[in-house]
Amino acid sequence: MARDHASTPATDARTRILDAAEAIVRARGVPNLTLEAAAREAGVSKGGLLYHFSSKEALLSALLGRLAEFVSQDFTEALERLPPGPGRAARAMLAWGLEVSEAEANERCDRAAAVFLAAFHHDPALLDPIRAVVARLREAVATDGLAPGHGMAVMAAMDGLFMARIFGMYELGPDERRDMHAALSRLLDPVP
Amino acid sequence: MARDHASTPATDARTRILDAAEAIVRARGVPNLTLEAAAREAGVSKGGLLYHFSSKEALLSALLGRLAEFVSQDFTEALERLPPGPGRAARAMLAWGLEVSEAEANERCDRAAAVFLAAFHHDPALLDPIRAVVARLREAVATDGLAPGHGMAVMAAMDGLFMARIFGMYELGPDERRDMHAALSRLLDPVP
């Protein structure tokens, strides 16, 4: 322990380092995420960082574990808030992406993107944990009672918005979000 | 000019370098795209490469110009192959992503992804040329006579498939492609 010193933020060093790494990527991009920078931002020395994460890969791996767990849990909660019935998983995705405030959606998106891109750049295999989560989501969407392809269309559309934002391609305004939500909702009703 | 020399592969050095850079990113990832590696792969010296592209940024910029032009032209062609009428742009996107062979779609996707990711990593601003192209596509999709949001839903779904592939998240099998095509096609008909 020995964690005090008058002016240290209550969180433990490990978490602070993780947060710092994320913040750096968000603010200054993947190439600026160096061990020194992360250590500085977290208020520890480089040696201190390497005590907690024995390599850059270990740091990124931890970052990704956190993300995967967060995403998984977040989606599960969205799912459980919805009544059962055909298309529940797809409706959860839709809600998850388009029924929250734009600010909230963007925040989640940016957090995920930062971790995502940093890990992918270092080694694509680091994405395996979220790949597993996504596979679960996909399975849920594909088997929730909708006509084949309909749920996946919704999921793909949400993923498209994610990508469009992280690469700064386009971003929907409030009206467009509403319109797109309405359009995709048509896919959730039983085929006419 | 002065392009011969008995034993140079028919293409000019500039193009060979561009192709080499793309190939490296595709085969070994963004971090392995170095000037030396690109030069070696293209069969020139590092100095030779720097004669054609005065910096790494210049190389990436050229790569991206090529991509932007290719995408723009490719989409225009897809558009022109379709009869006019409401939803033409959206149908072109759908055709572009789901009415070609899986191999062809993947090939285009991977080429684009390689350039995309390499440029983005070096400097997100390098993506501006394709951002402009995408803005044009988006405009086309948003104003092609469909009910609001419907075209964008299709576009986002295609972008989602793009992202899912480049990050190895998921990939649709032939049946899924067909099903998703059918699902999204429902959005192209006049609202019932």
Place this chain on the structure above:
DNA sequence: GTTGACATACCGTCCGGCCGGTATAGCTTT
């Protein structure tokens, strides 16, 4: 002999990782 199209050699920087040290807390032995 000048220019275009390279090749070779080299430099400065930056980054990941390792190492030796150190202060503190807790346990144990006497």
Place this chain on the structure above:
DNA sequence: AAAGCTATACCGGCCGGACGGTATGTCAAC
């Protein structure tokens, strides 16, 4: 209870390698 011992949680400096970029040389073609 005093004295050791060990583990934890760091600090600060260093090294080796790689990479982008420059500077200079070369050599055929015109």
